[in-house]
Amino acid sequence: MTKLAFTTAALLSLVSAGLAEAQGLTIGVVAPLDGPFAILGQQILDGAKAQAEASGNRILPVPESCAPDSGVDVASRLIAGGATAAVGFLCADSLIGSAQALKEAAIPVITLSARSKVLFEDAVKNDWPIYSLSPRPGEEASVTAGIMAGLWPNSAIALLDDGTLNSHELAANIRLELEDKGIKPVLAEAFRPSIDNQKILIRRLQKAGVTAVYVAGARSDVATIARDAAGTGMAIMGGDQLIAADETVALPDGVLAVIPERWREQPAASAIVHALGERQIYAEGYVLPAHAAAQIVDRAQTTVSDKQDLAASISSGTFDTAVGKVTFAKDHFRADDVYRLLEWRNGGFQPPAPAAGKPGQTQ
CATH class of the missing domain: 3.40.50.2300 (Response regulator)
Incomplete structure (x- = not known):
């Protein structure tokens, strides 16, 4: 220098x-x-x-x-x-x-x-x-919180992160943005990533009355959580880490994502x-x-x-x-x-269906 x-x-x-x-x-x-x-x-x-x-x-x-x-x-x-x-x-x-x-x-x-x-x-x-050309710092959290507030205004929201620095900061910033809008998540914590099932986590979310979940974590972890939450009525959302290939668990239809526009x-x-x-x-x-x-x-x-x-x-x-x-x-x-709300459906991210992400819908 x-x-x-x-x-x-x-x-x-x-x-x-x-x-x-x-x-x-x-x-x-x-x-x-x-x-x-x-x-x-x-x-x-x-x-x-x-x-x-x-x-x-x-x-x-x-x-x-x-x-x-x-x-x-x-x-x-x-x-x-x-x-x-x-x-x-x-x-x-x-x-x-x-x-x-x-x-x-x-x-x-x-x-x-x-x-x-x-x-x-x-x-x-x-x-x-x-x-x-990249999103500015904090933009993902700000846009995500705005979408969550509009989609889940009266829901019991949980914010989960996989414990990595980037994921934890994203979840923490979303929480601050939500609280600025008068929405206080009922649960905000790290989960244990890269395990075969998340049924214990899902039971804890149910016990807390959670109906909508944002997961700051890898696609494989979001897929596992969404699979194990099937039938509970919980709405599941992730971020741009969902732009990846399926690993051991396929991402179920109905999972929401706030991710950059799919320009292609x-x-x-x-x-x-x-x-x-x-x-x-x-x-x-x-x-x-x-x-x-x-x-x-x-x-x-x-x-x-x-x-x-x-x-x-x-x-x-x-x-x-x-x-x-x-x-x-x-x-x-x-x-x-450049962030948009999309829904995983039929093997790809698409504009969400009219009822997508509403708590009570089976994911």
Whole structure:
């Protein structure tokens, strides 16, 4: 970090050479290229490359290690490669060390995953050109609590978590949001995960009079709880950990989920999904968000004038993309929330049936 100013000054001299060689835009794609997260990196590369090539641009792959202080190396590669903008960035560490250098080099960034509250507070304060397609911190809890309050206004609610840090924080934040709305859960506790049955837990919930349950835990645990609650009339809901494959227990029909919009299944994305399919690219994971990020860069560039740089064009524009209409708010996050209430039915998440999730319905 102490070498950042020197590094920036030295690297800025490389910008002109990099730009001279570029044809169209050069979009840096910062993503894991090896290791356990390489599959996610490939999704990002596939989506960004497909969109860039369709627009006459090119991509500059930059490996992302997510190691502390790795941002200096990331910034150096982007600047040396003449990047017009950069997309990807699964880790906050990659941005923390590169943000100032990228600002000075006029290289805006659209991250698909990083959502550190501190990082984005600094981005606003320091005018770093970093924008996020991911939900802002606390958004999942806020949206979930709002949905629960509307769906279960007079129900006896239990909040369960599997004891992991992320799950516990999510459940705790949902509880605070519910209490702000005047709803006090009758039970809020951790459960024992990864066991064959949860009948003891279900009996305890019944004894407490619980009629609606939110489970912050893995899909396998939610499936086990829902299976063992069958016939009790309890409504069961989970979060984005339900976006996974079935393991030993299949997720029963009727389980509710507050999860990010399933963009691949939306009509607006159908043409893009089809075009990707013709290139043998399955639109899963980060493929569509990466495609959307590259699309935003390309569209924003068309509105740049002498009075407006690319970062300003990104921050002030509204863009129709593979993941819906995108506008960035003053906190640099996507303005609209992306979470929706869906129901698992017939092997997939679908809009909930009219009576879905009402306590007393058999799950």
